[in-house]
Structure formats: structure tokens, C-alpha cells
Amino acid sequence: MIQTENKQPIKEISHQDIYALYDMWEQLQSWQEVLPVLEKFFEDENRPLNKQQIARKYYACSQVFMLFYLDFRQTMQKMEKQLLELRSKKKV
Secondary structure: OOOOOOOOOOOOOOHHHHHHHHHHHHHHHHHOOOHHHHHHHHHOOOOOOOOOHHHHHHHHHHHHHHHHHHHHHHHHHHHHHHHHHHHHOEOO
């Protein structure tokens, strides 16, 4: 059995586990381009006084946020499950 310097067994982690975790990380990274659009909308203090335009932009941003939030929650649940599986892997 392979052990660390502290005589602890090393856990077995496959390449598949690493790639699955990387895929989830990439999924979260994909939001980096979209989220600044929401940030810009909500921090814009010089909004036009056109109520219809504000309503349309607000609706569009709320839809983007809801998509992000649902995706983020699902990804976090998958990642939590995957991390629990990794922690319970057999030790080499």
C-alpha cells in the first residue's frame, strides 16, 4: 500500500474523476462572460427615464439571472455529490 509521509493511505482518483470535475469547473467558468452584463445593468446609475426600456432590460436581465441561478444550483449539487464520491474512494 502506498502511504504518505504520515503513514496515511493515498486515495485512488481516476482520470475520469478529474475530467468530470474539470467539466463542472468549465461550466461555471462559462458564466464569466455573461455575468458582467448583469453587473453593468444593475450598477448603471445613468439609466434612461424610458420606463418601457427599463422594463424590457430588467426582464431580459432577470431571465439571464434565473438561467444562471438554476445552472449554478444544479452544478453545485453535482459538484457536491462528486466531491463526496471522491472523498469516499478506496485508498490505494
